[in-house]
Amino acid sequence: MDEQQESGSGGSGGGTGSDPTPPAGDAYHVPVMVHEVVEAMEPASDGLVLDGTAGGGGHSHALLTRYPSLRLVAVDRDPEAMAALRLRLSPFADRVRLVQARFDDAAQEFLDRGEPLSGALLDLGISSRQIDASERGFTFRDDAPLDARMEMDSGEGLTAAEILNSWPEEELQLLFWRLAEEPRGRALARAVVARREKAPFVRAADLNEALASIYRRPVRAKEKARVYQGLRIQVNRELEALENALPTLRDALRPGGVLAVLSYHSLEDREVKNAFREWSRSCVCPPELLRCQCRGHALGSLVNRSVGRPSEAEVAANPRARSARFRVWRKAA
Ligand SMILES: C[S@@+](CC[C@H](N)C(=O)[O-])C[C@H]1O[C@@H](n2cnc3c(N)ncnc32)[C@H](O)[C@@H]1O
Structure with a gap:
């Protein structure tokens, strides 16, 4: 399994997100x-x-x-x-x-x-x-939107938030197991469904809270990264x-x-x-x-x-x- 996201992004230092020209x-x-x-x-x-x-x-x-x-x-x-x-x-x-x-x-x-x-x-x-530009929504940083579409605002396909807010529990469970290789995939799917009944998922902080509720301890960066990676793979239909x-x-x-x-x-x-x-x-x-x-x-x-x-x-x-x-x-x- 990859921890390609977040962990040691390999020197992407430029671009603040609000900067219109990406770093080179x-x-x-x-x-x-x-x-x-x-x-x-x-x-x-x-x-x-x-x-x-x-x-x-x-x-x-x-x-x-x-x-x-x-x-x-x-x-x-x-x-x-x-x-x-x-x-x-x-x-x-x-x-x-x-x-x-x-x-x-x-x-x-x-x-x-x-x-x-x-x-x-x-x-x-x-x-x-893509990871560093928080507004693109590939990162688990709390303030990032749950987006993760590579085509950005093309209007095509579901964002990460839309998947979390609309998919049936069984499909979320499969996503977390198969694409995120999250051992607590079933518990996470259940926590997502329970949480969205109170308020929709909008920002990474919302998913981080759902994760924290099943881990009942501080969630490691590596553990968050694999869940966000699984979501991203689904959003972009990468497989x-x-x-x-x-x-x-x-x-x-x-x-x-x-x-x-x-x-x-x-x-x-x-x-x-x-x-x-x-x-x-x-x-x-x-x-x-x-x-x-x-x-x-x-x-x-x-x-x-x-x-x-x-x-x-x-x-x-x-x-x-x-x-x-x-x-x-x-x-x-
Ligand atoms: C790991 S980066 C590639 C970095 C590149 N080799 C370089 O030297 O800078 C992966 C890139 O592939 C793009 N990508 C991922 N899936 C794609 C697809 N199905 N079609 C076209 N581009 C895709 C992403 O937007 C991202 O820019």
């Missing part, structure tokens, strides 16, 4: 496992790469700097990220396209247009900037986006193209691991079949047998990197 560069977000990402993208170095979660542009910037022939499409669903990317990637304007979209939709467009990708990168989750995007990106890659994913939550990493393994098997028939009736060949191969992890030095410098898991798959040539 590492002050927006410190990119994770940059060296490993750049090395993994070497086979795509003279082609078109989709950075599906471009955020503050750290990975995009490193790729464009290292590979002078690489062209890049920087995608993010967050409008504020677009402003940061425009600034950060301006030295490479002739090789960069910026697109505000969900990465699964962007991937589908490339596939539909028949514009093959040499590489695709997903660095899942949220940026330090759905990943499930949709993986096969679409695979199909949008040119032969020999590379798909690289950094994940920070066990369910996301499992999704990526299973997909990459399945695509790398030559036969996916059930064992009881005597003769192969499936596609009969691997679609590509795992670039690393074992999952990549950040070095101790990187985690010491940027604690939020510690839950990162890096997997790379290469499409058959």
